[in-house]
Amino acid sequence: MGCKIEEFQQEQKKRVRAVQDSMDVLNGKWKIAIISSICCYGKRRFSDILNDIDGISNRMLSKELKELEINQLVKRTVLDTQPISVQYELTEHGDTLQTIISNLTDWGVLHRKRIIG
Amino acid sequence: MGCKIEEFQQEQKKRVRAVQDSMDVLNGKWKIAIISSICCYGKRRFSDILNDIDGISNRMLSKELKELEINQLVKRTVLDTQPISVQYELTEHGDTLQTIISNLTDWGVLHRKRIIG
DNA sequence: AATAACAGTAACACAGAGGTAACCAAGTAA
DNA sequence: TTACTTGGTTACCTCTGTGTTACTGTTATT
16 A cells, blocks of 8 residues: 555644644734743733733733633732732643743744844 | 843843744744645645645635745745646745744644643 | 722724635646 | 646635723722
8 A cells, every 4th residue: 555655644734733733822922922921930920921021911911811821821820919919820731832932032033133134 | 230130131021022023924824834834845836735734725825925935934946847836945044943843743732632632 | 089009801993814716827638 | 629737816805813092999008
């Protein structure tokens, strides 16, 4: 059976689907920036993240954090302070994104040098 | 001067900007799938890519390939065949995305196991 | 009594991302 | 003559991602 090529194509389709699964979670203008901010500081409050990321609105931050929570990448904890503050941290699963974030950071620098400036 | 914290924050903002530079290029429903397809086969024709990626339309593929060309990730070559065929391959710069693609593939599998199925 | 900080939410608006379907030109096979 | 293939383009439409502004409730401060 000359199935080698078809097998390879099936594998490739699986790989493409896997990449798209990742991108479904990471897509959007702000998600990776948010993860990057939380990841970098370990724990981070709502207003801190708002401050870390130039241009994001509280509406967007709130929405994106919710989605990240649903995808089990981020954990939300309400702290008993006055006024109430809310702490975000990466889950164990979220932590597994570190390699990707780091690669994307390096590549971003490279790309900017090469294309943008 | 107690500048350590501010320095760190500046560094972090730079990192976030770098990640966003990457995402500007890779964002969208199809771009990474396209790169992944070309990268996997080395060289790939329009209709092959169309076939690799479930759900993409020729309109989208054409549009995304153009953008990837503008960003110097993909090189287009018209072949003198009948009917004419067009070959796409990654540029040197596009090749530097391989690590990221591969990481995203692995993470996608992990994530699907963990969340989706 | 008024204002500020925190962590959001609600209502509305809009550009552009993405989908669908038809069409094109050149060659070629039936 | 008609139909098919390759690699697109064009027109049109829908929908969603994102932005803007204003608002909430609670506590502390002035």
